[in-house]
Every structure is written in structure tokens, then in C-alpha cells.
Amino acid sequence: MNTPIEILELSFPVRIDYYEITADSGGRGRYRGGCGSRRAWTIVGHDARAAVCLERTKSPPFGVCGGEAGAPASIALKLPDGSVRKLLTKGGFNAPAGSQILLEVPGAGGYGDADERDLEATAQDLLDGYISY
Structure with missing residues (x-):
């Protein structure tokens, strides 16, 4: 879902x-895998019910020809009291107002x-924030 933030906030x-981009989420290789992203939504005003259908949580995207796997997906709910619970990757869930x-x-x-990766490309990835090592 790449709906613009402004549309989401106006609609829901x-x-x-x-x-944001998640650093270190692309698999290492001669050609690094693309980075994933992290998102957080806070439920405002009243309790909500939402649904999710998320793939690649147990089996992350694989690398090829010696490349490493990318980072897996995940979804969780941070409750207003600060506790965090992992959500099932498919199905509905209740989200109290103020939860994230x-x-x-x-x-x-x-x-x-990965040992064949161009050093300049790795340095640029570090500058761009795609990797942290």
C-alpha cells in the first residue's frame, strides 16, 4: 500500500x-536487495477494527546466485499502556484508540x-542509509 500519507489521514x-526505509533489510549480495520499509499508524478518536494479509513473515525473500535473503516482514500492535503484541499475519484485529x-x-x-560487491557501491549504500555496517 503506497497511498499518500495525507490521503490516509483524511480518509481514516x-x-x-x-x-521510512529500513536500513539493513535488503539481502547482501554483489547486487544488494532493495530495502523494505517501516510504517507506524496511531489510531485516533475511537477504537477500530482492522484486517491484515501479510506475506514473507516466516520465509523472507530469498537471495539468488549466492545472495543472502532479505529481512522478513512483521506486524505488531503497541497498546496505549506501552505493551506490544505481535499480530497474526492474516485476519482481523481490534485496535483501541491510542494504539499504534x-x-x-x-x-x-x-x-x-556479497564479497564481489563494488566497494564504492557499499560506501554509497552507507551514505544513503541503506546499510549501517
Whole structure:
């Protein structure tokens, strides 16, 4: 879902707290896999019911030709009291007002042997925030 934040906030009783690239989520390889993203929505005004259908939580996107797998997806609910509970990856759930939905979209798998990655490309990934190591 890449609906613009402004449209989501106008259409639903939510506030988007962040929507950002997840560093280190793309699989290592000669060609690094694309990074996943992290998003958080806070439910505002009243309790809500939501549904989710999320893939690649147990089996992350695989790498090919020696590339490493990307990071898996995850979804959780942070309740108003600060406790966090993992959500099932398929089905509906209740979200009390003030709770925060935490979604991590998987990163893609890498291609080729990571030892063959161009050092300048790795340095640029570090500068761009795609990797932290």
C-alpha cells in the first residue's frame, strides 16, 4: 500500500507517525536487495477494527546466485499502556484508540556473492542509509 500519507489521514481515523526505509533489510549480495520499509499508524478518536494479509513473515525473500535473503516482514500492535503484541499475519484485529500499528515490509533478496560487491557501491549504500555496517 503506497497511498499518500495525507490521503490516509483524511480518509481514516489514523495519524501516520513514520514511513521510512529500513536500513539493513535488503539481502547482501554483489547486487544488494532493495530495502523494505517501516510504517507506524496511531489510531485516533475511537477504537477500530482492522484486517491484515501479510506475506514473507516466516520465509523472507530469498537471495539468488549466492545472495543472502532479505529481512522478513512483521506486524505488531503497541497498546496505549506501552505493551506490544505481535499480530497474526492474516485476519482481523481490534485496535483501541491510542494504539499504534507497527508494520515492517520485507527487504528483497540479494543477487550474487556479497564479497564481489563494488566497494564504492557499499560506501554509497552507507551514505544513503541503506546499510549501517
